[in-house]
Amino acid sequence: MKFALIITLFALATSCNNPGADSKNAITQDSVLYKHLKIGINKENYEKHLLSNKDTIGGTVFKIVSAFTPEDSLAGIILLGPNHFAADIETKVITEIDALKRAYTEKYGEPTTSNAKASILNVSNSKDYIQYEWELPNKMAQIGITSNDGTHNAYMKIYNFNMLEKAFRKVEENKEEQAKKDSEKF
Structure with missing residues (x-):
């Protein structure tokens, strides 16, 4: 499931508009993905700053999943809530989404969309x-909400568009290279 979420994150990055940079101050503030995790840090620094792969927001424990570029730079993270069945979407999952929105809106203002x-x-x-x-x-x-195999999770994805797009291209290139190698077996 972790791999599927990272691939989904990559796919979303290629379908979103690329936001532009406005001011130095905004870029500095906006380089933080979560807590002390900044865009572009390497895996070693990531592991130093992230003491646990889980954190609590609004009373719910969220799993933290990371996405790195082929150059070992942090491109994005996913906060993934617990699994719920469809009957819980309009209660538990919505409560988790609202908690994430309240926390993020407090710092960054109302959502663009x-x-x-x-x-x-x-x-x-x-x-x-x-x-x-x-x-x-x-x-x-x-x-x-992300849905997979009959379960539904509240999620928050925070990522740098350009870095994920580059990582996604590299993943696609690797798939093509592997397909060529595999074809030689026949």
Whole structure:
């Protein structure tokens, strides 16, 4: 599931608009993904700053999943809530989404995009539903629901668009190279 979420993060990065940079101060502030985790830090510094792969927001424990570029630079993170069944979307999952939104809005203001409140009607398996999105000078942030194999999770993705796009291209190149190597077996 971790791999699927990182691939989803990469896919989302290639479908979003690239936000531009406005001011030095905003870029400095917006280089922080979560706590002391900044865009571009290497895995060694990441592990020094992240003491646990879980954190609590609004009373819910969220798992922290990271995405690195092929050059070993942090490009983004995902805060992933616990698994819920469809019957819990309009109660537990919405409560978790609201807690994430309140916390992020407190620091960065209202979202750039707000979609209809998630419900069982607009969430389907194997697809992300983005309820809120922020386009900031150096990063994107999305809050919504991800669905996989009959379970649904509140999530927050915070990432640098350019770095993830580069990482995604590298993943695709590696797939093509592997396909060529595999074809020689036949």
